[in-house]
Amino acid sequence: MEERIEKIKTEYQNRIQQAQTLKELDEVFLALFGKTGEITLLPKDFSSLSVEDKKIVGPLFNQVKIELEKAIEERRNEVREESYKKLETEKFSLQLPKLQAKERKGHLHPLTQLLQETIEAFEKLGFQQFDAPHIDSDYYNFEVLNIPEGHPARNLWDTFYLDPYNLGSQPGRMLLRTHTSNSQIRAMKQLGTPLRIMSIGRCFRYEAVDARHEHTLDQFEIVYVDKKVNMANLQYLSEYFLKTILGKDIKARMRPKYYPFVEPGAGVDGLCLFCKGKGCRVCGGAGWLELAGAGMIHPTVLKNGGIDPNEYSGIAWGFGPLRVAMLKYGIEDVRSFLSGDLRFLEKF
Ligand SMILES: [Zn+2]
Missing domain, CATH: 3.30.930.10 (Bira Bifunctional Protein; Domain 2)
Known part of the structure:
Protein backbone atom coordinates (compact mmCIF):
# COMPACT_ATOMS: atom_id res chain seq x y z
CA MET A 1 0.00 0.00 0.00
CA GLU A 2 2.86 2.36 0.81
CA GLU A 3 4.30 1.75 -2.64
CA ARG A 4 0.95 2.48 -4.26
CA ILE A 5 0.68 5.79 -2.44
CA GLU A 6 4.25 6.75 -3.40
CA LYS A 7 3.52 5.80 -7.00
CA ILE A 8 0.41 8.03 -7.11
CA LYS A 9 2.43 10.84 -5.56
CA THR A 10 5.26 10.63 -8.14
CA GLU A 11 2.97 10.17 -11.12
CA TYR A 12 0.69 13.08 -10.27
CA GLN A 13 3.44 15.43 -9.22
CA ASN A 14 4.87 15.00 -12.74
CA ARG A 15 1.49 15.60 -14.34
CA ILE A 16 0.98 18.73 -12.23
CA GLN A 17 4.37 20.16 -13.19
CA GLN A 18 3.77 19.44 -16.89
CA ALA A 19 0.33 21.08 -16.95
CA GLN A 20 0.39 24.28 -19.03
CA THR A 21 -3.17 25.48 -18.59
CA LEU A 22 -5.71 25.84 -15.81
CA LYS A 23 -7.92 23.40 -17.68
CA GLU A 24 -5.25 20.70 -17.56
CA LEU A 25 -4.86 21.31 -13.81
CA ASP A 26 -8.62 20.96 -13.33
CA GLU A 27 -8.42 17.58 -15.05
CA VAL A 28 -5.59 16.47 -12.77
CA PHE A 29 -7.55 17.64 -9.74
CA LEU A 30 -10.61 15.63 -10.79
CA ALA A 31 -8.47 12.53 -11.46
CA LEU A 32 -7.28 12.75 -7.85
CA PHE A 33 -10.08 14.29 -5.84
CA GLY A 34 -13.20 13.77 -8.00
CA LYS A 35 -15.94 11.26 -7.13
CA THR A 36 -13.94 8.43 -8.71
CA GLY A 37 -10.54 10.09 -8.11
CA GLU A 38 -7.60 7.96 -7.00
CA ILE A 39 -7.21 9.79 -3.66
CA THR A 40 -10.96 9.67 -3.05
CA LEU A 41 -11.24 5.93 -3.61
CA LEU A 42 -7.95 4.80 -2.02
CA PRO A 43 -9.10 4.74 1.67
CA LYS A 44 -11.68 2.04 0.75
CA ASP A 45 -8.80 -0.45 0.51
CA PHE A 46 -7.40 0.46 3.93
CA SER A 47 -9.86 -1.91 5.67
CA SER A 48 -7.84 -4.94 4.64
CA LEU A 49 -4.70 -3.53 6.32
CA SER A 50 -3.41 -4.63 9.73
CA VAL A 51 -3.56 -2.16 12.60
CA GLU A 52 0.24 -1.77 12.44
CA ASP A 53 0.11 -0.97 8.72
CA LYS A 54 -2.79 1.41 9.18
CA LYS A 55 -0.63 3.42 11.63
CA ILE A 56 1.96 3.92 8.89
CA VAL A 57 -0.28 4.21 5.81
CA GLY A 58 -2.83 6.62 7.37
CA PRO A 59 -0.42 9.53 8.07
CA LEU A 60 1.43 8.90 4.78
CA PHE A 61 -1.86 9.09 2.85
CA ASN A 62 -2.86 12.33 4.58
CA GLN A 63 0.53 13.85 3.93
CA VAL A 64 0.51 12.93 0.21
CA LYS A 65 -3.07 14.20 -0.13
CA ILE A 66 -2.08 17.59 1.34
CA GLU A 67 1.11 17.74 -0.77
CA LEU A 68 -0.76 17.06 -4.03
CA GLU A 69 -3.46 19.60 -3.19
CA LYS A 70 -0.77 22.17 -2.45
CA ALA A 71 1.16 21.30 -5.63
CA ILE A 72 -1.95 21.84 -7.77
CA GLU A 73 -2.66 25.19 -6.11
CA GLU A 74 0.94 26.35 -6.58
CA ARG A 75 1.02 25.30 -10.21
CA ARG A 76 -2.28 27.12 -10.79
CA ASN A 77 -0.70 30.35 -9.55
CA GLU A 78 2.33 29.80 -11.76
CA VAL A 79 0.19 29.25 -14.87
CA ARG A 80 -1.75 32.45 -14.11
CA GLU A 81 1.45 34.47 -13.69
CA GLU A 82 2.82 33.14 -16.96
CA SER A 83 -0.32 34.11 -18.86
CA TYR A 84 -0.18 37.65 -17.45
CA LYS A 85 3.46 38.00 -18.52
CA LYS A 86 2.54 36.81 -21.99
CA LEU A 87 -0.09 39.58 -22.24
CA GLU A 88 2.45 42.20 -21.24
CA THR A 89 5.11 41.18 -23.75
CA GLU A 90 2.84 40.31 -26.65
CA LYS A 91 1.98 43.11 -29.03
CA PHE A 92 -1.68 42.91 -29.77
CA SER A 93 -3.88 45.16 -31.89
CA LEU A 94 -7.33 46.39 -30.98
CA GLN A 95 -8.17 46.65 -34.66
CA LEU A 96 -10.29 43.96 -36.18
CA PRO A 97 -8.46 42.00 -38.91
CA LYS A 98 -11.20 42.94 -41.38
CA LEU A 99 -10.51 46.66 -40.93
CA GLN A 100 -6.77 46.16 -41.42
CA ALA A 101 -7.43 44.40 -44.70
CA LYS A 102 -9.38 47.45 -45.93
CA GLU A 103 -6.67 49.94 -44.90
CA ARG A 104 -5.49 52.16 -47.74
CA LYS A 105 -2.89 54.85 -48.21
CA GLY A 106 -3.97 58.46 -48.66
CA HIS A 107 -2.13 61.26 -50.44
CA LEU A 108 -2.09 65.03 -50.62
CA HIS A 109 -4.88 66.80 -52.47
ZN1 LIG B 1 -10.32 76.26 -74.70
Whole structure:
Protein backbone atom coordinates (compact mmCIF):
# COMPACT_ATOMS: atom_id res chain seq x y z
CA MET A 1 0.00 0.00 0.00
CA GLU A 2 2.86 2.36 0.81
CA GLU A 3 4.30 1.75 -2.64
CA ARG A 4 0.95 2.48 -4.26
CA ILE A 5 0.68 5.79 -2.44
CA GLU A 6 4.25 6.75 -3.40
CA LYS A 7 3.52 5.80 -7.00
CA ILE A 8 0.41 8.03 -7.11
CA LYS A 9 2.43 10.84 -5.56
CA THR A 10 5.26 10.63 -8.14
CA GLU A 11 2.97 10.17 -11.12
CA TYR A 12 0.69 13.08 -10.27
CA GLN A 13 3.44 15.43 -9.22
CA ASN A 14 4.87 15.00 -12.74
CA ARG A 15 1.49 15.60 -14.34
CA ILE A 16 0.98 18.73 -12.23
CA GLN A 17 4.37 20.16 -13.19
CA GLN A 18 3.77 19.44 -16.89
CA ALA A 19 0.33 21.08 -16.95
CA GLN A 20 0.39 24.28 -19.03
CA THR A 21 -3.17 25.48 -18.59
CA LEU A 22 -5.71 25.84 -15.81
CA LYS A 23 -7.92 23.40 -17.68
CA GLU A 24 -5.25 20.70 -17.56
CA LEU A 25 -4.86 21.31 -13.81
CA ASP A 26 -8.62 20.96 -13.33
CA GLU A 27 -8.42 17.58 -15.05
CA VAL A 28 -5.59 16.47 -12.77
CA PHE A 29 -7.55 17.64 -9.74
CA LEU A 30 -10.61 15.63 -10.79
CA ALA A 31 -8.47 12.53 -11.46
CA LEU A 32 -7.28 12.75 -7.85
CA PHE A 33 -10.08 14.29 -5.84
CA GLY A 34 -13.20 13.77 -8.00
CA LYS A 35 -15.94 11.26 -7.13
CA THR A 36 -13.94 8.43 -8.71
CA GLY A 37 -10.54 10.09 -8.11
CA GLU A 38 -7.60 7.96 -7.00
CA ILE A 39 -7.21 9.79 -3.66
CA THR A 40 -10.96 9.67 -3.05
CA LEU A 41 -11.24 5.93 -3.61
CA LEU A 42 -7.95 4.80 -2.02
CA PRO A 43 -9.10 4.74 1.67
CA LYS A 44 -11.68 2.04 0.75
CA ASP A 45 -8.80 -0.45 0.51
CA PHE A 46 -7.40 0.46 3.93
CA SER A 47 -9.86 -1.91 5.67
CA SER A 48 -7.84 -4.94 4.64
CA LEU A 49 -4.70 -3.53 6.32
CA SER A 50 -3.41 -4.63 9.73
CA VAL A 51 -3.56 -2.16 12.60
CA GLU A 52 0.24 -1.77 12.44
CA ASP A 53 0.11 -0.97 8.72
CA LYS A 54 -2.79 1.41 9.18
CA LYS A 55 -0.63 3.42 11.63
CA ILE A 56 1.96 3.92 8.89
CA VAL A 57 -0.28 4.21 5.81
CA GLY A 58 -2.83 6.62 7.37
CA PRO A 59 -0.42 9.53 8.07
CA LEU A 60 1.43 8.90 4.78
CA PHE A 61 -1.86 9.09 2.85
CA ASN A 62 -2.86 12.33 4.58
CA GLN A 63 0.53 13.85 3.93
CA VAL A 64 0.51 12.93 0.21
CA LYS A 65 -3.07 14.20 -0.13
CA ILE A 66 -2.08 17.59 1.34
CA GLU A 67 1.11 17.74 -0.77
CA LEU A 68 -0.76 17.06 -4.03
CA GLU A 69 -3.46 19.60 -3.19
CA LYS A 70 -0.77 22.17 -2.45
CA ALA A 71 1.16 21.30 -5.63
CA ILE A 72 -1.95 21.84 -7.77
CA GLU A 73 -2.66 25.19 -6.11
CA GLU A 74 0.94 26.35 -6.58
CA ARG A 75 1.02 25.30 -10.21
CA ARG A 76 -2.28 27.12 -10.79
CA ASN A 77 -0.70 30.35 -9.55
CA GLU A 78 2.33 29.80 -11.76
CA VAL A 79 0.19 29.25 -14.87
CA ARG A 80 -1.75 32.45 -14.11
CA GLU A 81 1.45 34.47 -13.69
CA GLU A 82 2.82 33.14 -16.96
CA SER A 83 -0.32 34.11 -18.86
CA TYR A 84 -0.18 37.65 -17.45
CA LYS A 85 3.46 38.00 -18.52
CA LYS A 86 2.54 36.81 -21.99
CA LEU A 87 -0.09 39.58 -22.24
CA GLU A 88 2.45 42.20 -21.24
CA THR A 89 5.11 41.18 -23.75
CA GLU A 90 2.84 40.31 -26.65
CA LYS A 91 1.98 43.11 -29.03
CA PHE A 92 -1.68 42.91 -29.77
CA SER A 93 -3.88 45.16 -31.89
CA LEU A 94 -7.33 46.39 -30.98
CA GLN A 95 -8.17 46.65 -34.66
CA LEU A 96 -10.29 43.96 -36.18
CA PRO A 97 -8.46 42.00 -38.91
CA LYS A 98 -11.20 42.94 -41.38
CA LEU A 99 -10.51 46.66 -40.93
CA GLN A 100 -6.77 46.16 -41.42
CA ALA A 101 -7.43 44.40 -44.70
CA LYS A 102 -9.38 47.45 -45.93
CA GLU A 103 -6.67 49.94 -44.90
CA ARG A 104 -5.49 52.16 -47.74
CA LYS A 105 -2.89 54.85 -48.21
CA GLY A 106 -3.97 58.46 -48.66
CA HIS A 107 -2.13 61.26 -50.44
CA LEU A 108 -2.09 65.03 -50.62
CA HIS A 109 -4.88 66.80 -52.47
CA PRO A 110 -3.84 67.80 -56.04
CA LEU A 111 -4.20 71.49 -55.15
CA THR A 112 -1.95 71.05 -52.12
CA GLN A 113 0.58 69.26 -54.31
CA LEU A 114 0.52 72.13 -56.79
CA LEU A 115 0.91 74.74 -54.05
CA GLN A 116 3.82 72.86 -52.48
CA GLU A 117 5.61 72.65 -55.83
CA THR A 118 5.08 76.39 -56.31
CA ILE A 119 6.31 77.22 -52.80
CA GLU A 120 9.46 75.14 -53.35
CA ALA A 121 10.08 76.86 -56.71
CA PHE A 122 9.88 80.36 -55.22
CA GLU A 123 11.80 79.43 -52.07
CA LYS A 124 14.72 78.74 -54.39
CA LEU A 125 14.51 82.40 -55.46
CA GLY A 126 14.60 83.58 -51.84
CA PHE A 127 10.89 84.19 -51.20
CA GLN A 128 9.53 83.56 -47.69
CA GLN A 129 5.94 82.79 -46.68
CA PHE A 130 3.87 85.55 -45.11
CA ASP A 131 0.31 85.06 -43.81
CA ALA A 132 -2.56 87.55 -43.62
CA PRO A 133 -6.03 87.09 -42.04
CA HIS A 134 -8.98 85.60 -43.94
CA ILE A 135 -11.35 87.99 -42.20
CA ASP A 136 -9.94 91.43 -42.71
CA SER A 137 -10.85 95.08 -42.77
CA ASP A 138 -11.85 97.11 -45.78
CA TYR A 139 -8.70 99.11 -45.03
CA TYR A 140 -6.17 96.31 -45.73
CA ASN A 141 -8.20 94.56 -48.44
CA PHE A 142 -9.02 97.66 -50.51
CA GLU A 143 -8.18 101.10 -49.21
CA VAL A 144 -4.38 100.92 -48.84
CA LEU A 145 -4.19 99.02 -52.15
CA ASN A 146 -5.26 102.16 -53.99
CA ILE A 147 -8.92 101.12 -54.11
CA PRO A 148 -10.73 103.70 -51.95
CA GLU A 149 -14.41 103.49 -51.10
CA GLY A 150 -16.54 104.30 -54.13
CA HIS A 151 -13.75 103.48 -56.59
CA PRO A 152 -15.31 101.77 -59.64
CA ALA A 153 -12.60 99.10 -59.52
CA ARG A 154 -14.29 97.62 -56.47
CA ASN A 155 -16.72 96.03 -58.88
CA LEU A 156 -13.87 93.73 -59.99
CA TRP A 157 -14.24 91.89 -56.70
CA ASP A 158 -17.67 90.75 -55.64
CA THR A 159 -17.22 90.87 -51.93
CA PHE A 160 -18.73 89.12 -48.93
CA TYR A 161 -19.18 91.93 -46.41
CA LEU A 162 -19.73 90.72 -42.88
CA ASP A 163 -22.41 93.35 -42.36
CA PRO A 164 -24.19 93.56 -45.73
CA TYR A 165 -26.71 96.17 -44.53
CA ASN A 166 -24.07 98.66 -43.52
CA LEU A 167 -22.97 100.06 -46.88
CA GLY A 168 -21.64 103.40 -45.63
CA SER A 169 -18.00 104.35 -45.97
CA GLN A 170 -16.23 102.98 -42.91
CA PRO A 171 -12.52 102.22 -42.77
CA GLY A 172 -13.10 99.49 -40.16
CA ARG A 173 -15.78 97.61 -42.11
CA MET A 174 -15.01 93.88 -42.06
CA LEU A 175 -15.13 91.46 -44.99
CA LEU A 176 -13.86 88.09 -46.21
CA ARG A 177 -10.65 88.89 -48.05
CA THR A 178 -11.09 88.85 -51.82
CA HIS A 179 -7.39 88.30 -52.55
CA THR A 180 -4.11 87.52 -50.79
CA SER A 181 -3.05 91.10 -51.57
CA ASN A 182 -4.25 92.05 -48.08
CA SER A 183 -0.78 90.86 -47.03
CA GLN A 184 1.06 93.51 -49.07
CA ILE A 185 0.99 96.52 -46.76
CA ARG A 186 1.45 94.36 -43.64
CA ALA A 187 4.55 92.73 -45.14
CA MET A 188 6.02 96.07 -46.26
CA LYS A 189 5.54 97.56 -42.78
CA GLN A 190 6.74 94.50 -40.86
CA LEU A 191 9.66 93.36 -43.00
CA GLY A 192 10.79 96.53 -44.83
CA THR A 193 13.05 96.45 -47.88
CA PRO A 194 14.32 94.54 -49.76
CA LEU A 195 11.21 92.38 -49.66
CA ARG A 196 10.54 88.92 -51.11
CA ILE A 197 7.39 87.27 -49.76
CA MET A 198 4.80 84.78 -50.95
CA SER A 199 1.31 84.90 -49.52
CA ILE A 200 -0.85 81.81 -49.95
CA GLY A 201 -4.36 80.91 -48.89
CA ARG A 202 -8.11 81.01 -49.16
CA CYS A 203 -9.95 83.95 -50.67
CA PHE A 204 -13.67 84.52 -51.10
CA ARG A 205 -15.83 85.98 -53.85
CA TYR A 206 -19.55 86.62 -53.86
CA GLU A 207 -19.83 84.80 -57.15
CA ALA A 208 -22.04 82.27 -58.92
CA VAL A 209 -20.29 78.92 -59.29
CA ASP A 210 -19.67 77.68 -62.85
CA ALA A 211 -17.01 75.66 -64.73
CA ARG A 212 -14.39 78.39 -64.21
CA HIS A 213 -15.46 80.12 -61.00
CA GLU A 214 -15.73 79.15 -57.34
CA HIS A 215 -16.90 81.33 -54.43
CA THR A 216 -14.03 79.99 -52.32
CA LEU A 217 -10.63 79.80 -53.96
CA ASP A 218 -6.95 79.62 -53.18
CA GLN A 219 -4.54 82.29 -54.26
CA PHE A 220 -0.80 82.42 -54.49
CA GLU A 221 0.88 85.79 -54.62
CA ILE A 222 4.41 87.09 -54.48
CA VAL A 223 5.56 90.57 -53.60
CA TYR A 224 9.05 91.57 -54.64
CA VAL A 225 10.37 95.01 -53.69
CA ASP A 226 13.93 96.15 -54.30
CA LYS A 227 15.94 98.82 -56.07
CA LYS A 228 15.65 98.74 -59.88
CA VAL A 229 13.03 96.00 -60.07
CA ASN A 230 11.32 96.26 -63.47
CA MET A 231 9.02 94.60 -66.01
CA ALA A 232 11.84 92.34 -67.23
CA ASN A 233 11.93 90.76 -63.76
CA LEU A 234 8.18 90.24 -63.98
CA GLN A 235 8.51 88.57 -67.35
CA TYR A 236 11.23 86.31 -65.96
CA LEU A 237 9.16 85.32 -62.89
CA SER A 238 6.13 84.49 -65.04
CA GLU A 239 8.14 82.29 -67.38
CA TYR A 240 9.99 80.69 -64.46
CA PHE A 241 6.67 79.76 -62.84
CA LEU A 242 4.97 78.41 -65.97
CA LYS A 243 7.99 76.33 -66.94
CA THR A 244 8.49 74.93 -63.44
CA ILE A 245 4.86 74.05 -62.79
CA LEU A 246 3.39 73.32 -66.22
CA GLY A 247 6.46 72.19 -68.17
CA LYS A 248 8.38 73.71 -71.06
CA ASP A 249 5.69 73.26 -73.71
CA ILE A 250 3.15 75.66 -72.26
CA LYS A 251 2.66 78.72 -74.42
CA ALA A 252 2.19 81.95 -72.51
CA ARG A 253 1.50 85.55 -73.34
CA MET A 254 1.40 88.79 -71.42
CA ARG A 255 -1.06 91.51 -72.20
CA PRO A 256 -1.86 94.82 -70.57
CA LYS A 257 -4.44 94.54 -67.84
CA TYR A 258 -5.82 96.99 -65.34
CA TYR A 259 -5.50 96.40 -61.61
CA PRO A 260 -5.73 99.44 -59.32
CA PHE A 261 -2.71 98.45 -57.23
CA VAL A 262 -0.24 98.04 -60.08
CA GLU A 263 1.03 100.34 -62.83
CA PRO A 264 1.48 98.99 -65.43
CA GLY A 265 -0.55 95.81 -64.95
CA ALA A 266 -0.38 92.60 -66.92
CA GLY A 267 -2.45 89.49 -67.38
CA VAL A 268 -0.48 86.29 -67.90
CA ASP A 269 -2.35 83.84 -70.14
CA GLY A 270 -1.64 80.21 -70.94
CA LEU A 271 -2.80 78.65 -74.20
CA CYS A 272 -5.94 76.59 -73.50
CA LEU A 273 -4.84 72.96 -73.60
CA PHE A 274 -8.39 71.69 -74.04
CA CYS A 275 -9.00 73.34 -77.41
CA LYS A 276 -5.40 74.28 -78.36
CA GLY A 277 -6.48 77.87 -78.85
CA LYS A 278 -9.61 77.22 -80.91
CA GLY A 279 -11.99 78.28 -78.18
CA CYS A 280 -14.11 76.04 -75.94
CA ARG A 281 -16.38 75.95 -72.91
CA VAL A 282 -13.46 75.99 -70.48
CA CYS A 283 -11.72 79.08 -71.91
CA GLY A 284 -15.01 80.79 -72.67
CA GLY A 285 -14.21 80.75 -76.39
CA ALA A 286 -11.05 82.84 -76.00
CA GLY A 287 -8.51 80.11 -76.72
CA TRP A 288 -6.45 81.35 -73.78
CA LEU A 289 -6.88 80.95 -70.02
CA GLU A 290 -5.83 83.73 -67.73
CA LEU A 291 -3.43 82.09 -65.28
CA ALA A 292 -1.86 84.96 -63.41
CA GLY A 293 -2.27 88.64 -62.79
CA ALA A 294 0.74 90.83 -62.23
CA GLY A 295 2.25 94.26 -62.47
CA MET A 296 4.58 96.89 -61.06
CA ILE A 297 3.32 97.89 -57.60
CA HIS A 298 1.62 101.29 -57.74
CA PRO A 299 3.69 104.10 -56.14
CA THR A 300 0.74 104.96 -53.89
CA VAL A 301 0.71 101.40 -52.51
CA LEU A 302 4.46 101.54 -51.83
CA LYS A 303 3.96 104.84 -50.01
CA ASN A 304 1.13 103.32 -47.95
CA GLY A 305 3.57 100.58 -46.94
CA GLY A 306 6.17 103.14 -45.82
CA ILE A 307 8.44 102.64 -48.85
CA ASP A 308 9.85 105.50 -50.92
CA PRO A 309 8.73 104.91 -54.55
CA ASN A 310 11.57 107.11 -55.82
CA GLU A 311 14.12 104.72 -54.39
CA TYR A 312 12.36 101.38 -54.66
CA SER A 313 10.09 99.62 -57.10
CA GLY A 314 8.18 96.38 -56.74
CA ILE A 315 6.35 93.52 -58.43
CA ALA A 316 3.10 91.91 -57.35
CA TRP A 317 2.37 88.64 -59.09
CA GLY A 318 -0.36 86.15 -58.30
CA PHE A 319 -2.28 83.21 -59.63
CA GLY A 320 -5.25 81.03 -58.79
CA PRO A 321 -4.10 77.44 -58.17
CA LEU A 322 -7.51 76.11 -59.24
CA ARG A 323 -7.18 77.57 -62.73
CA VAL A 324 -3.58 76.38 -63.08
CA ALA A 325 -4.52 72.93 -61.77
CA MET A 326 -7.18 72.67 -64.51
CA LEU A 327 -4.46 73.14 -67.12
CA LYS A 328 -1.83 71.03 -65.35
CA TYR A 329 -4.07 68.02 -64.84
CA GLY A 330 -6.42 68.52 -67.79
CA ILE A 331 -9.56 68.93 -65.68
CA GLU A 332 -12.40 70.74 -67.41
CA ASP A 333 -14.57 71.60 -64.43
CA VAL A 334 -13.11 73.59 -61.57
CA ARG A 335 -15.79 72.25 -59.20
CA SER A 336 -14.29 68.75 -59.25
CA PHE A 337 -11.34 69.83 -57.09
CA LEU A 338 -13.41 70.93 -54.13
CA SER A 339 -16.13 68.31 -54.41
CA GLY A 340 -14.42 65.87 -52.03
CA ASP A 341 -15.30 63.03 -54.41
CA LEU A 342 -12.73 60.26 -53.77
CA ARG A 343 -13.29 58.69 -57.20
CA PHE A 344 -11.91 61.93 -58.64
CA LEU A 345 -9.17 62.59 -56.07
CA GLU A 346 -7.75 59.06 -56.19
CA LYS A 347 -6.70 59.62 -59.82
CA PHE A 348 -3.86 61.92 -58.73
ZN1 LIG B 1 -10.32 76.26 -74.70
